[in-house]
Amino acid sequence: xxxxxxxxxxxxxxxxxxxxxxxxxxxxxxxxxxxxxxxxxxxxxxxxxxxxxxxxxxxxxxxxxxxxxxxxxxxxxxxxxxxxxxxxxxxxxxxxxxxxxxxxxxxxxxxxxxxxxxxxxxxxxxxxxxxxxxxxxxxxxxxxxxxxxxxxxxxxxxxxxxxxxxxxxxxxxxxxxxxxxxxxxxxxxxxxxxxxxxxxxxxxxxxxxxxxxxxxxxxxxxxxxxxxxxxxxxxxxxxxxxxxxxxxxxxxxxxxxxxxxxxxxxxxxxxxxxxxxxxxxxxxxxxxxxxxxxxxxxxxxxxxxxxxxxxxxxxxxxxxxxxxxxxxxxxxxxxxxxxxxxxxxxxxxxxxxxxxxxxxxxxxxxxxxxxxxxxxxxxxxxxxxxxxxxxxxxxxxxxxx
Ligand code: HEM
Numbered sequence: 001x002x003x004x005x006x007x008x009x010x011x012x013x014x015x016x017x018x019x020x021x022x023x024x025x026x027x028x029x030x031x032x033x034x035x036x037x038x039x040x041x042x043x044x045x046x047x048x049x050x051x052x053x054x055x056x057x058x059x060x061x062x063x064x065x066x067x068x069x070x071x072x073x074x075x076x077x078x079x080x081x082x083x084x085x086x087x088x089x090x091x092x093x094x095x096x097x098x099x100x101x102x103x104x105x106x107x108x109x110x111x112x113x114x115x116x117x118x119x120x121x122x123x124x125x126x127x128x129x130x131x132x133x134x135x136x137x138x139x140x141x142x143x144x145x146x147x148x149x150x151x152x153x154x155x156x157x158x159x160x161x162x163x164x165x166x167x168x169x170x171x172x173x174x175x176x177x178x179x180x181x182x183x184x185x186x187x188x189x190x191x192x193x194x195x196x197x198x199x200x201x202x203x204x205x206x207x208x209x210x211x212x213x214x215x216x217x218x219x220x221x222x223x224x225x226x227x228x229x230x231x232x233x234x235x236x237x238x239x240x241x242x243x244x245x246x247x248x249x250x251x252x253x254x255x256x257x258x259x260x261x262x263x264x265x266x267x268x269x270x271x272x273x274x275x276x277x278x279x280x281x282x283x284x285x286x287x288x289x290x291x292x293x294x295x296x297x298x299x300x301x302x303x304x305x306x307x308x309x310x311x312x313x314x315x316x317x318x319x320x321x322x323x324x325x326x327x328x329x330x331x332x333x334x335x336x337x338x339x340x341x342x343x344x345x346x347x348x349x350x351x352x353x354x355x356x357x358x359x360x361x362x363x364x365x366x367x368x369x370x371x372x373x374x375x376x377x378x379x380x381x382x383x384x385x386x387x388x389x390x391x392x393x394x395x396x397x398x399x400x401x
Pocket of ligand 1 (some may be wrong): 084085086096100175233234237238239241242245277279282283286287288334339340341342343345346347348349350351353354
């Protein structure tokens, strides 16, 4: 089938959003593309980037036209099976209901209590001997996330760190086939085996999230294989994202001591501070879609078959939506929301869990920590689709007893 002509009024960007230069600074890079127009054509890979907040949000209201059934760079593979984020209703509706059933309600109440106990324990342990110099990614964020959520999922202690490797593979699938991608996917291969093993029915412990998904299958709510794939989606999306966002939040707070002081003076700002952190540093750079029919996005008409990326990361810094978007403010008015968890029927299934995890840890930091100072240069991870920090060296000084 021949590729439909690119509409004349859509700006064309000749650069490469997947170059090492772009991955080293996606906020700057995607910001420059965003300013070319709300929809920008990328000829190198033949897709349209939907770049500005309003147009992303409006276009995601209509999944019938803007479908998740296909997208740039997609071939079904073990990292990205055709489930949830890669499907439309009716199968999406059934699978999303199952995911939401196990990631909300009673389970959240159970999670909340456990997260609080572990957050208190981990922060107290870090500060046990006074000021502590740590890497906030490994020693705080990953330590916490890889403890609390796998416990709730009933995963074995051994091999948990592979969940981050698996996420790294998953979030490098949507991009061009390069040496970089091959290296990332090879690095994730052992994690793929571990995830497969732990996704089957016989690996689940009674009462855990995986167990409950298989119970839903037994009750006829979804096929057994879909229950397994939904569980794998939770493994795929539930760790890298939260770990990276918490590390990014610590970096933002270390970079802005006045904002940290504001938060300590008013702990009621914890929830807002977390939302601001993921507006400022979203964990997901984009989501893929395709035009099932000709679609209107703002002033632009895209042809049927057009493949698109919805650029969440750039939307968080869109000055049409936010005043001074490059400023981090724990008390920013965010009543208009953000798109860091996506929007529409594919809004993040784990957003309640991610929010609970991060807020619980931040509350504990506010309770126990006096100052957060950078002790070196933080390092942002290189990844096609995920965004976040993989190294955040800080000194945490405890509050005086
Ligand atoms: C800060 C942490 C997180 C961020 C920023 C994030 C971001 C996102 C985004 C942007 C989407 C929409 C993708 C799209 O429309 O193309 C999404 C979907 C999804 N997320 Fe998250 N996520 C996070 C944490 C989690 C966690 C903890 C879980 C599981 C417990 C999870 C599970 C999922 C699933 C299953 C979907 C697919 C939903 C659907 O297609 O209906 N996420 N996430």
